[in-house]
Amino acid sequence: MTPRNRVWLAPFLLLFAFFLPTPALAQDAPPPPAKTAAADQKAPAKKGEEKKPAPPAPIPEWAKPLPEWSHTPIAEGIRFVTTTGVTFAINLVAALLIFVVGRIAAGLLTRLVRRLMTKAKLEETLISFVCNLVYMLLLAFVVVASLEKLGVNTTSFAAIIAAAGLAVGFALQGSLSNFASGVMLIIFKPFKVGDVIEAGGTKGKVIEIQIFSTVMQTPDNVRIVVPNSAITGGNITNFSAMSTRRIDMSFGCAYGDDLKAVKAYLEEVLAGHEKVLADPAPAVFVSGLGDSSVDFAVRPWVNSADYWGVMAELTEAIKLGFDEKGFNFPYPTRDLNITSQVAPAAS
Structure with missing residues (x-):
């Protein structure tokens, strides 16, 4: 504990000590006899007299058991505040600093990624998705580091997250397939917004390319949302690709x-x-x-x-x-020849 913390806690310690029962003073007991220089010298043992063992060494003050008043709830609280509480407070401040600084760093890195992808002239949909994904991953790492600073066992925490992610992955197989198809459409660009295409059994004008689906508008002004997996799973006819x-x-x-x-x-x-x-x-x-x-x-x-x-x-x-x-558009015609036979007259 730093001297500043000790000075801050000193008035509270004095206040609690004032209301606690006063333990028995050591001055009530008779004082031990004073030692003389002659007594310190060892007297020679007489013949036939057994040698007595030396008295035990006095117990130092730090090794003596604590008095009864030190086991009260108030004293235990004071002891917790001055030891464990200070350590926890320091770790809490450090964890908050890690979270704040890490969050700022995650934002700066996300902006850098956005700037690089913008210079590469990638689609805005892909840029937004990648930037959000990078920011969430960095923020998760910062949160885990902050919890570890507080003494939380992050190993089990990471295992729970991995198991939950696996379960969600199995439950969202179709959505993940649409997601992968959306990334392929954005990267390879078989069509763009405004093109007239025929894909996934639908023909129309592309209104929006999302990460999971593509929005199209038919010539009769019908809005259709087509899953990206249905588009990449078949032929894509782009009527607007050529000028x-x-x-x-x-x-x-x-x-x-x-x-x-x-x-x-x-x-x-x-x-x-x-x-x-x-x-x-x-x-x-x-x-x-x-x-x-x-x-x-x-x-x-x-x-x-x-x-x-x-x-x-x-x-x-x-x-x-x-x-x-005077040119003619002929209609389909068919010539029918009917042959009739006259029945012979009866005789």
């Missing part, structure tokens, strides 16, 4: 129509549309001879953002042009 797309259209004309005139008109429609790209050049060719029509394949290139709009506009323009120029 340009090709529109595949098919039109048929009657066998009696002029094929060259039909082809020239289709090429004219494509060349006159402002959103159809000249490079790559659009293609128009006869793709097949059907049962009732000659089929033309029409394949213009457009920007990915203009895909659906251009398809609708071209379909309408070609239909109106066919009607204006």
Whole structure:
């Protein structure tokens, strides 16, 4: 105990000692006889007289048993405060310092990790998750160190946490699979927010990529949450990955129509549309001879953002042009030949 603590505890010790019963004073007992120099000298033993043993050495003050008043609850409390209590207080202050300093250090390290991941141009979802995970792990280490400073057995504590983590892992197998798939999606980036994709049996625009699921919006404005494991477990079709797309259209004309005139008109429609790209050049060719029509394949290139709009506009323009120029859209027809036999007249 430091001298400052002793000075602080001195008034309380005096106050408690004042109200405690006073033990028997040593001055009530008769004083021991004074020793003389002659007595200190050993007298020679007479013949036939047995030698007496020397008297025992006096007991020092520190080895004497404590008086009865020292075993009272107040005295025990004073003894606890001056010994164990001081040690516990010092350990408590040290544990608090470890926790405070460790928490500040965990925050600084988390900021450093965020800065490095931001410079690496990683997704914000992955950055937030990794930073939170790093902070929680560092904070758990700080808490364990603080408890160990207080004398808590952290070995059993760590074993309990490990067992609980194992049980939670078995219970959340599906969620962990979605989590692993989410990390893969964020790292490898097969698509990003705003892309139109088809994955997990769903086709739509990506609204948000979360660590456990991906939020998509269908063309009819339906919001769908798809588990990440369902996305990575199958094919992923990204319609927005490339800057340009090709529109595949098919039109048929009657066998009696002029094929060259039909082809020239289709090429004219494509060349006159402002959103159809000249490079790559659009293609128009006869793709097949059907049962009732000659089929033309029409394949213009457009920007990915203009895909659906251009398809609708071209379909309408070609239909109106066919009607204006007299080209026919043949319907499926089937010739039926019926042969009838006249029954012979009765004789």
